Amino acid sequence: MRIACWLLIALLPAVAQELKLPPGLDKLADKATETVDVTMDQSLLQLASKFLSDKDPDEARAKKLVAGLKGVYVRSFQFEHPGEYDQSDLTMLRAQLKPPVWQRIVGVRSKKDGENAEVFLASDGNSVTGLAVICADPKELTIVHIIGQIKPEDLRDLGGNFGIPKFEIGGSHKSDSKEE
Numbered sequence: 001m002r003i004a005c006w007l008l009i010a011l012l013p014a015v016a017q018e019l020k021l022p023p024g025l026d027k028l029a030d031k032a033t034e035t036v037d038v039t040m041d042q043s044l045l046q047l048a049s050k051f052l053s054d055k056d057p058d059e060a061r062a063k064k065l066v067a068g069l070k071g072v073y074v075r076s077f078q079f080e081h082p083g084e085y086d087q088s089d090l091t092m093l094r095a096q097l098k099p100p101v102w103q104r105i106v107g108v109r110s111k112k113d114g115e116n117a118e119v120f121l122a123s124d125g126n127s128v129t130g131l132a133v134i135c136a137d138p139k140e141l142t143i144v145h146i147i148g149q150i151k152p153e154d155l156r157d158l159g160g161n162f163g164i165p166k167f168e169i170g171g172s173h174k175s176d177s178k179e180e
Helices: 002-010 025-031 042-049 057-066 087-096 152-158
Strands: 034-041 069-078 102-109 116-123 128-137 140-148
Touching: 025 034, 025 069, 034 042, 042 057, 042 069, 087 128, 087 140
Parallel strands: none
Antiparallel strands: 034 069, 069 140, 102 116, 116 128, 128 140
């Protein structure tokens, strides 16, 4: 399901629209066996990009992309047992993802496996202004929010940088299996 979430992200453009993560999500970290918490605003992204090499083609592309980003926010929790988080933990988040600003454009639900994924885009009427992805499995919950001008095909270049997992789109880049 994690790969499916990143593929959903890879298919969509993203531009700025602020989204506030519910404070209750931090409590889930205490229950989780593994957590990922990436909070990088524009100034931190710019600082981190200075550590990327202009000589390495992949790092140079990622550095160029970061120039247009305003924020990358990832929260991911893996649990030992199903049911250690509740869908109500996401109520406050989903309440922000409503029309007219936000539109749910992808909804994947599996009654058999209990896997769910949603992709939301925000728009100001003329352009896309935000991207939010929620992936909720029985033993895993991941929320991704990317703010800033970026093309879908450029997301692969961010993979492996700034806490964003490495992934492949269309086979044009080879993935490093130890980072998947």
